[in-house]
Amino acid sequence: MHVVVYDDEKRRVDLYPLSLTRPIADLRIGILTIADKWTKWLGLPVSYSTADYLQQKYPLASTDHDILAINSSVCPDEFLCEALGKLKSGERLLDMERCIAARTSLEELKMLISTDFAGYKSITYINQYIKISYPEDIFSQNGVELRKDFELLTKGRTSASLDSTVTVLGEELFVEEGATASCCTINTLRGPVYLAKDSEIWEGALIRGPFALGEQSQVKMGTKIYSNVTIGPGCRVGGELNTCVVWGNSSKGHEGYFGSGVMGEWCNWGADSNNSNLKNNYKQVKLYHYGTKQLRNTGLQFCGLIMGDHAKCAINTAFNTGTVVGVAASIFGGEVPPTFVPDFSWGIGENATVYTLHKMFETAELVFARRNRKFDAVEQHLLEAVYQQTRNQQKQ
16 A cells, blocks of 8 residues: 545645645654654655645655555544554545545546545544644644654664763653754753754753754754754754744754744744744734735734745844745845745845846755755756746735
């Protein structure tokens, strides 16, 4: 059996700008991406069914054999995996709102995704589970997924040790080989802490779990990390971070606060940049929705910043509560950014223009090279498609 995590267009739009550049199942929540979770839980190969322009980077396996098609917004757990294991060909697992999964073939997968596999025999699933419907679900559910991923990844393994200068409170610390830390405090009494291979925690950092630090990522001197924080691979972070997820290969290396938010890949924060996550009137926060082009009530009192891939901000940027920053937006100019910064914006305010593709590509090549990666034709094609898809919202 092969596992396919599938998108539909409505769910992808609900998660823009994060899902403009990746399938929903490539979103990171907890320690792993959703697709990686399914691979670990089921022990089976996973491929993607997503938008055409994403398929080259995230391919769909060319097999017509028995397929377990799983809604890409769904995070696995023990009870879900048990229910999926009982599905037979031509059956689908449903909750009250959506299809969770179906046992199908490649031909029927392509035909029936948009109908939630209508016509299949329905099996009702009544247990609670984690699903990612909107961007804020990623940070609001991150603590739960951190704990689940920690248990999944550490079962049957032995942790490496850290320098004797590290103060560790509690016992839920796992250190992969090559991870280092010195003269810092790690508190696992509120939740586990996971340090991936070749990650580093510098002197004076204060860390409270649940927290995960990705492979080859660094926490700089004096950093304060509160609970429910995930830093993906290839990052460097400093300042204050609270209840947030950084997908990976991004930098927030200086003082400033990032909280109740999600940052994509290849982003950079200038020194002393901050985001608000609580309105002055303490009311629920609204976020821009790409589909309706209107503000959508999140129902949350704490909601900060959602930043798409390749976005950058200059020093001393002050983000309002409930700000959405589009893909490849470059924020500078000394003004407070609006609560929606369109994709491929160059600057903010009256003098803002469009960040032309060839200039954006020049920057991306340099950013990739800093991490020994190549900005290749696949990446260019993907971003060209995103650029065309967001033309009607770009600053003209």
